[in-house]
Amino acid sequence: MVAPLDREHLLAAVERSPRAAAAHDRAAWVGLFTADGRIEDPVGSRPHAGIPEIGRFYDTFIRPRDITFHRDFDVVFGTVVLRDLELEVSMGSAVTMYIPAFLRYDLREANGEWRFAELRAYWELPAMMLQFLRTGPGAITPGLRLSRDLLTIQRLRGTAGFMSGFRRVGARHKRLMQAFVDALARRDTAEASHALSPTAPITLGDSGPLDIAKLAQQLSGARPEKVIASGATVTVSLNSDHGRGLLFADVPWRGEAITRVRYFPA
Template sequence: MSDDPAVTRADLLAVVEQSPAAASAHDRTGWVGLFTAGGVVEDPVGSRPHRGAAELTRFYDTFIGPREITFHRDADVVVGTARGGIVVRDLELEVRMSAAVVMRIPAFLRYDVDIAALAITRLRAHWELPAMVRQFARSGFAAVPVGLALGRALIGNQGVSGALGFASGFAGVGARGKRHLADLLRSATTGDEVSVRRAVGESALVTLGDDVPISSSDLTARLAGARWRKVIAAGNTVAATVDGDGGRGVVIADLGNRPLAFSRLRLFTEH
């Protein structure tokens, strides 16, 4: 939770909850206004970020305004940092593109909140763009007019460079990165500290949240006996749900591609 005793878990969740509420209400001004002046959206992680009110407005007009989005929340992990608060939301997005095309997208949404302003400084959406496109294609002919409309909106609102920036979300560590994190979680949840230390390597930074460094042995101790699932690769990050006796946690790992190796591991948990 926040280091500021005047700001509660409920306060941070209240800020975050305004985002799906504004999206569902098609309130563009309200949604953009939830962010600080330099607020950033990276959706999905690995695509080019959108920064500031003008870019966030174009993002809204392209991806949020034209469709119905339902946020099926599973759990929230809320932690404090030296700079603010973080809410990691474990959820599924239901995106109604048309009457015939409805997508269900497993995701993690990380919201960074400025405690003083009670506003969002950054939103990172971890979901798999290639998997979404495959799901979209399975809609068959019904997907054709929807895809054409999305393409026109993308080019019209963000230009060719914006479209290419969105397409960069296809790149990343993909299935190899997911296997790499799954191997580490398998070792950690079974208490195999030696394998965890070997997987983490010498140079990776492991932290509790963003700020508190922990050792690979501490990571193993915290995850031993937990259950892991829902592994999602977005860009050069892989995220996963971990359920233990202390409740829900989320692991977010940053990886280098050549060679495939962890550069940063974050464990978000409230306990």
């Protein structure tokens, strides 16, 4: 895992992001990233790589609006910080969006400070767009403003890259994940295995080997609290007999089985 002092420093580094966004401090926010940093927001869209593109990401999606981070809980695992939260995004005087999300920060030391090597945001673009449209006529002005910013700042390639975030695994894959978690919660490893491809790796964090029996032990009595499908990944926030945690499952677009499982306990 991670030493308490490192945990404190990593969380402090991550906390600089919502502060800089709330203050509309472009230099501070962009400066949180390493020179080769990447943003994939939402997961499944084309990443923004390098400081110039990260600056354009800020100008398109953060500068024009007020964003409040409502944090539920954090997981610190190695130099990865995972945050379960809801984003409150003011799109204008008449439209405020509430977006369930998971944020993953991969941190690296640079010039004596922890910086973001990668930021990945797991949220559902189609659900957000539906919520946006349901606000009615008030959505017209902020919608036109976002379209303008996409085309003028991101240009056609960047706009297409953002729109690719609409492509994600769907309800069928969420049901598969739900069945997998339910089986693990009652320690039915045979049933849980039916949801996995024969070669699917299971790990604690990104790389610690974990067999399905040990995962079932970790998730005994698990109760899913939030499920998000973003890109080719279904992520579940859950509460088990052993506490809170986040479970990530990779599922091919046309697949019927989970091909990779990662568990991050809080």
